[in-house]
Amino acid sequence: MSSSASLHSGATPALIAPLAAPLPLAPRDAFPLLAADPALRYLDSAATAQKPRAVLDALRHYYETANANPHRGAYRLSVAATDAYHDARARVARFVGLRDADCLLFVRGTTEAMNLVAGSWGQAHVGPGDEVVVTRMDHHATFVTWQQLAHARGAAFRIAELTPDGRVDLDHLASLLGPRTKVVAFPHVSNALGTVNPVREIAALVRERSDAIVVVDGAQGVPHLPVEFDRLGADFYAFSGHKVGGPMGSGALLGRRALLEAMPPWQFGGDMIAFVGDEVTTWNALPHKFEAGTPNVGDAVGLAAACDFLAGLGMDAVIAHERALVAAAMERLGAIEGVRVHGPAADQRSGVVSFSMADVHPHDLATILDERGVCIRAGHHCAQPLMRSLGVPATARASFWVYSDAADVEALAEGLESARRLFAA
Amino acid sequence: MTVSDAQLAAIYQELILDHYRRPRNKGALAGADARAERRNPLCGDEIVLEVAFDGDVVREARFSGRGCSISQASASMLTQALRGRTRAEAEALVRQFSALVHGDAGAAGDEGLGELRALQGVARFPARIRCATLAWSALDEVLRGA
Structure with missing residues (x-):
């Protein structure tokens, strides 16, 4: 009626x-x-998202009201910048289902995140005779990064093939896994085909057959799907802010605390140190150990605004x-x-x-x-x-x-x- | 829509589509004196250009590879335009063609370019200039190396 x-x-x-x-x-x-x-x-x-006004407003608001170098805290404005940065980390972590927000590292994007995992964890744990596994649908950011790490460390590089309709062939992937597998990397969602991979199922398969770390390229996941990192079964999960409607040059790497704490630093500089001696330096706690130099506070704030925008849509x-x-x-x-x-x-x-x-x-x-x-x-x-x-x-x-x-x-x-x-x- | 179709016609002229559908001088050149390859890393397009000389003069040029209509038609036209030219003339043609697809008015009015002038519409499509110049970049290498 x-x-x-x-x-x-x-x-x-x-x-x-x-x-x-x-x-x-x-x-x-x-x-x-x-x-x-x-x-x-x-x-x-899928290449880059247009930006919500809320994100552009958040960037402007940060630079107009709170811009200072954070973590230097000698004056109130610096404290405001520090608070804005920490608040952004907490909001982004919540959006992607990571309870332990200090295990969210701000990076320039998925590519940098992948290079961080390969350059830190990979260099420390992958050696001759080991095996690194990716899939036929990986983006070059994942594919080339792990291919080059494998070559540099004398490890074998294996590629899981796809089914005819463009999904990861799980039987083939399973056949590649074994005691020498150190890394399994794959996209949450294929950027070229749109295929959504069963992350939990793949992670379980990897655990069953190897001690490898599970590294997920989430560049096409976070912008399009609900993501709850703590329940995915992955060890690392990376995404880019600009595909979520956030600023270019923003992004995050999520990792499990035990792994991140055991990993050596990836880049050196200010903020990532605890004490610098003439001969020896000790490292700051998470997340700072992996965030050398003045952090990109403005874009972190913008990324958090993008996550809030998407959370509002559901x-x-x-x-x-x-x-x-x-x-x-x-x-x-x-x-x-x-x-x-x-x-x-x-x-x-x-x-x-x-x-x-x-x-x-x-x-x-x-x-x-x-x-x-x-x-x-x-x-x-x-x-x-x-x-x-x-x-x-x-x-x-x-x-x-x-x-x-x-x-x-x-x-x-x-x-x-x-x-x-x-x-x- | 009609404006847009007219603009398109400027880049996708019948002559270009004809060279794309029925490329001239395509395939390997037996007895080539020089050879150069080019790839467009953006799209994976590939061109192999082979040239045979009689002394200083181009006897024959052929190309192989795959790519979009612009890269294929440009290569096809290049092989036709090159035949019978001296090295110096070929070098001048490379420069004039580059000027043409970068929007140079003098080149656009140069009747010496013949059919190649059909590619002048590419100048309005900056993303496609590289497609048009792929084979010409290979020719440049052939001329510098020969």
């Missing part, structure tokens, strides 16, 4: 839109860059929104002649659709779409080993986030139809 009234009121479009064609989860108005360009269809959020709602868009996109794109969508079913993905069009190179697709204001990624997605296994040099990739909606999917599909016509002519 009230439904027909709503249909005519014009004030409740959410009731009219079918579920298969979702509205944005967060309004475009909440993102100044999108608000300033209503025609822009930004479908590259991560269950975020992934449901993305999957509805992915399902709509897979159906719409799959009906276009010559289009092949890579990767698993929509319910096993984050908001990523990687695809190819027969006889049209992804770069050409990106240019044709760009002319229509549609931004997609074209290339190897920092995953050349994966591209080789797909048998393509590159793919086109559209990725969705909280501001994406059905109009984005339609603009993408219309652009691809236009490309089809142009190249078929």
